[in-house]
Amino acid sequence: MLRTIKEGMGRGVYQLSLKKIHKMYGGRCPKCGKELDKKPKKVEFKTLKASEYIDTKSIKITKLLTIRIPTWMDEAIKHLVEKGMFKSKTEFIVKAIMKMLEEHKVH
Numbered sequence: 001m002l003r004t005i006k007e008g009m010g011r012g013v014y015q016l017s018l019k020k021i022h023k024m025y026g027g028r029c030p031k032c033g034k035e036l037d038k039k040p041k042k043v044e045f046k047t048l049k050a051s052e053y054i055d056t057k058s059i060k061i062t063k064l065l066t067i068r069i070p071t072w073m074d075e076a077i078k079h080l081v082e083k084g085m086f087k088s089k090t091e092f093i094v095k096a097i098m099k100m101l102e103e104h105k106v107h
């Protein structure tokens with residue numbers, strides 16, 4: 001289940017395109033990490049009460065982060081992705097950041 005309604009945005013429901021929903025979650029399921037289809041074959045809309053399962057820990061809002069890294073570092077990350085060690089550069093970067101946050105006991 002993907003939560004797509006932003007809280008505290010006033011009254012009513014704000015419509016989001018599938019493209020915006022896909023981007024909001026970084027193209028990945030917030031629960032299992034699987035890649036989301038950009039054009040899913042089936043879409044269901046439910047209220048939070050109608051949903052069978054709500055895991056608030058899996059509800060994530062993502063932010064776009066732009067960083068500059070040296071060319072050699074980008075090439076090294078691409079090489080690891082090509083070897084199949086990571087699904088994407090994004091996965092590598094997110095895992096590296098999570099590791100550092102855990103090491104510093106921030107997460």
